[in-house]
Amino acid sequence: MKRKLRMGMVGGGKDAFIGAVHRIAAFMDGKIELVCGAFSINPEISRQSAEELFVAPDRVYADYEEMITKESQLPEGERMDFLTVVTPNFLHFAPAKMALENGFDVVIEKPMTVTLEEAKELKAVVEKTGRTLCLTHTYSGYPMVKQAKAMVKEGHFGKIRKIVVEYPQGWLSRLSEREGNAGAAWRADPKKSGLSLVMGDIGTHAAHLAEYVSGLKITELCADLSTLVEGRVLDDDGSVLLRFDNGAKGVLMASQISAGEENAVRIRIYGENGGLEWANEDPNNLIVKMLDQPRQLYRTGNAYTAPYTLSSFATHNTRIPAGHPEGLLEAFANIYRNFAATASAKREGRTPSPEELDFPTVDDGVRGMAFVQNVVASNASNEKWTKFEM
Ligand code: NAD
Numbered sequence: 001m002k003r004k005l006r007m008g009m010v011g012g013g014k015d016a017f018i019g020a021v022h023r024i025a026a027f028m029d030g031k032i033e034l035v036c037g038a039f040s041i042n043p044e045i046s047r048q049s050a051e052e053l054f055v056a057p058d059r060v061y062a063d064y065e066e067m068i069t070k071e072s073q074l075p076e077g078e079r080m081d082f083l084t085v086v087t088p089n090f091l092h093f094a095p096a097k098m099a100l101e102n103g104f105d106v107v108i109e110k111p112m113t114v115t116l117e118e119a120k121e122l123k124a125v126v127e128k129t130g131r132t133l134c135l136t137h138t139y140s141g142y143p144m145v146k147q148a149k150a151m152v153k154e155g156h157f158g159k160i161r162k163i164v165v166e167y168p169q170g171w172l173s174r175l176s177e178r179e180g181n182a183g184a185a186w187r188a189d190p191k192k193s194g195l196s197l198v199m200g201d202i203g204t205h206a207a208h209l210a211e212y213v214s215g216l217k218i219t220e221l222c223a224d225l226s227t228l229v230e231g232r233v234l235d236d237d238g239s240v241l242l243r244f245d246n247g248a249k250g251v252l253m254a255s256q257i258s259a260g261e262e263n264a265v266r267i268r269i270y271g272e273n274g275g276l277e278w279a280n281e282d283p284n285n286l287i288v289k290m291l292d293q294p295r296q297l298y299r300t301g302n303a304y305t306a307p308y309t310l311s312s313f314a315t316h317n318t319r320i321p322a323g324h325p326e327g328l329l330e331a332f333a334n335i336y337r338n339f340a341a342t343a344s345a346k347r348e349g350r351t352p353s354p355e356e357l358d359f360p361t362v363d364d365g366v367r368g369m370a371f372v373q374n375v376v377a378s379n380a381s382n383e384k385w386t387k388f389e390m
Helices: 018-027 043-052 064-073 093-101 116-129 143-153 182-187 197-214 312-316 328-348 362-380
Strands: 005-011 032-038 082-086 105-108 133-135 160-168 218-226 237-244 249-255 266-271 274-279 285-290 296-299
Touching (some): 005 064, 005 328, 018 032, 018 082, 032 043, 082 093, 116 362, 143 197, 143 285, 143 312, 197 237, 197 249, 197 266
Parallel strands (some): 005 082
Antiparallel strands (some): 237 249, 266 274
């Protein structure tokens, strides 16, 4: 593109958590600018947020419907190109659908919707409109996660047999939803959050990471969900046994009552010849453990030579020389950069490269919602194994 892509936002005001992270990520490469928004449920907070972000007052809208309607009436050289949806879960589907139907691309937070039906409908709209939808599964944006995926794909570990993925957090160890924490309050409300708190909020990240790195699909599962904080309506802890489409077995743990934990995402994958380990709290390291060999440490940003050469997907998503820490903001920015490159390529009639196309899409969103629904069904069932229905 000969110009920046123009971004609009629904949610992400001064009263929000993740919206600011989206802006840092979107702006990091200088290819995106913020032009409009309906930034908050509270119009005054939305107005103040816009002022601080230097968004023109006439591009601050009362709600997403007004924003999409009025933006579509602006001349092509002015109107937004894509909408970022960073509202609570129950307010993802409607703005995303309306934006796509009005010719805008979409960046949307996970879980993509609150039901599988909505997710499938959104996929149908993406297919009908031909627009681009990017789902922000943050952890898939790290260079060493890309390297792990590439090594599994090239058969470095042999046939994959075992996948262990964990996402423990401790921030819901108390009844924070009744103690004035707005983010906890909507997450703990089934109408706003969905069928499961822990699986929608963080289990979807873990399931996506397992499928993304392994290249495998979950086919069956056996789930145990619990509400361990008294007075909470939805679950806050879950363990799931997994079976994958190549016969591999897996374990997924997602927990928001793991007191003292921060965001301890970790994945271990074992094949016939060896395994790998990656952890969000040490993201520039990929530990490779081969049978009968000393342990190896692959690090972001190195120019290793064969046979240790880093994959083009890892280097494409690396920004700075080795040893300077890259973290979550850069991983998030990688997702935006790949989305922006793909959206721009499509607008220019160019075919995006495989590296540019490497970001989570509406298909991942549908699988995420299917994961939540299947986990909840398995937890409620007396059958040991539940087929992963889509
Ligand atoms: P939050 O409660 O901190 O912020 C929600 C924002 O949406 C607020 O600005 C609120 O005013 C606004 N909002 C609510 N209703 C609105 C409406 N009708 N119109 C306009 N704005 C409205 O929530 P959050 O923690 O920022 O989470 C938002 C979404 O991001 C959730 O779906 C969550 O699951 C997801 N999330 C993803 C990650 C990740 O790692 N990818 C991390 C955190 C949150």
